[in-house]
Amino acid sequence: MRALLARLLLCVLVVSDSKGLVSTIESRTSGDGADNFDVVSCNKNxxxxxxxxxxxxxxGLLGQNKKGHCYKIIGNLSGEPPVVRR
Structure with missing residues (x-):
């Protein structure tokens, strides 16, 4: 389940970034509330x-592109300890 969630998140990031829709922070929560995390831009290509x-x-790269943008995932994923902001 975590692998599927991670793939979905990466897909959303890549598609959103290619369309210029990614803001500084993108929040995601699973339907059952078990996962709660933010995807934060690291402000660097x-x-x-x-x-x-x-x-x-x-x-994070789009398709076969060689250039992308840096992101960080902050929050809780099921069965994992919380990720702490630095």
């Missing part, structure tokens, strides 16, 4: 295969 994102952030 990135390149595939490089280590350009700040610590704790990942590079």
């Amino acid at each position: 990135c390149t595939s295969g490089q280590n350009e994102c700040p610590e704790g952030c990942f590079c």
